[in-house]
Amino acid sequence: MKITALAGGVGGAKLAHGLAHVLPPEDLTIIVNTGDDFEHLGLSICPDLDTVCYTLAGLANSETGWGRAGETWNTIANIERLGGPAWFRLGDQDIATHLERTRRLKEGQSLSSITREFCQAWGIQPTVLPMTDAPVRTMVNTNEGELAFQEYFVHRRCEPIVKGFRFDGVTEAKPAPGVREALDTADAVIFCPSNPWVSIDPILSVVKKITKPVIAVSPIIGGKAVKGPAAKMYTELGIEPSALAVAKHYRTTLAGFVLDTTDRESEAQIIALSIKTQVTDTLMNHLTERVRLANDVLHFIGSL
């Protein structure tokens, strides 16, 4: 079975990790959100791409879910001493990724080509693609005005009240080489348990149509996001955060929906939207849980 998965950061990376353990590498493509990317300290930083790659390579910090295992913080500590901006916590190993990526981008190499070569260097076998090589930037409309995503997410710790989103640059952005093909040749497309508003929607805004069956895994469990501001965003946008809300969010595109056993009572309402469902444990702290969920999702797809 050929699978193309859409992923944001931590949650998406975990399911991608599970899928990578189950599927032959040539049958798995992961398309990653780049709407969170930003320039900071002169570095081109791609948080979701890096989280996905570090996770697939076994380099990720399993406690935080982001950044590198065994990380040191000597650069950022010294930037802070010099009075520089230290609110975005860049580890020493992680900075290497940003420095080398920035160097290559300035030389004219595309983000997708850089990502391919980084994956080779890190021993990652499935195909990892940025959604686009063009700059698309998620802008968060808040009660304090429009904020660039990392300004909202990290610097302001998601405190401003969300009123909406805009994906700057999306009208000019083409899908990165391989993205269209991966979507069109897959047997199914999986929306990983990533933030619908700021991880999956930016990808959809670039790729536009998906013709293959789509299966989404809910990032909301028991009304809460496992990590990140998805639930808070739903609430502030006037929608009760729930697996049902996520299913409705993707409604027109979905063939199937995977929700947590905690949310079993929502299943009937989701089925009523003409979406097939799978109820299973969706928390993925350890690799065994990632592999089990990947198997559950693939089995579910096979049954559709």
Add this chain to the structure above:
Amino acid sequence: MKITALAGGVGGAKLAHGLAHVLPPEDLTIIVNTGDDFEHLGLSICPDLDTVCYTLAGLANSETGWGRAGETWNTIANIERLGGPAWFRLGDQDIATHLERTRRLKEGQSLSSITREFCQAWGIQPTVLPMTDAPVRTMVNTNEGELAFQEYFVHRRCEPIVKGFRFDGVTEAKPAPGVREALDTADAVIFCPSNPWVSIDPILSVVKKITKPVIAVSPIIGGKAVKGPAAKMYTELGIEPSALAVAKHYRTTLAGFVLDTTDRESEAQIIALSIKTQVTDTLMNHLTERVRLANDVLHFIGSL
């Protein structure tokens, strides 16, 4: 006594360190070579400025003479893993200096202003000035063509045969704010034991004239440079490397010359050039030796 010292990297930094322990901070200005500066991995790197500042701040690696004490190398190791350029060994703490300096330069702050603020952050009390805020780049003419200084010095390990030097950008470069005044108001100007060709000459090419008495400390001891390629450069340029050669190099400008006890037999020839001399121990491995040499040099200046 008001002193302005001209310095390159390691040797200059050591004498500056000694002078900083002896003179009140308001009486010491150190003008540092920026001809070695270069852009690497998108970072603006100023090796001599950093060596002088790290040394004055007590942050320098006392074994290597350059870089930071207690340094870690996680960024460069990971750049290497990604296939990036790793020939210039940037430590994790050191990278903070380059990242924050580059960020500020891009915001339009001048190198001299950045250096002043970094010195404050590092607790450095004497005034440290880059020779200029403009880009001046030492180019080394070799048997393999013209090479940028760090390409010759670090990447090619000084292997190409030197035929001459050119200080690119020097005709447009003005001395940094404070440099002219520091030279004109000093009681004496000290040429630290730095490479005459590529540390002191670039500064002289920018500041042009010095009206106050100049005292140079020989960087050549027993026909060898304590560190770096000075002796090799003299040989390749057809001059026998010696304290005498250094005195002749600076001849027209020198009021006094400090040479090592090892080179005592050259003293008469230097006096014959109408240059006053001081013979003393000039090796400065430890702070006590730096302070002693600083005191010797100041005493010599007082005697002139």
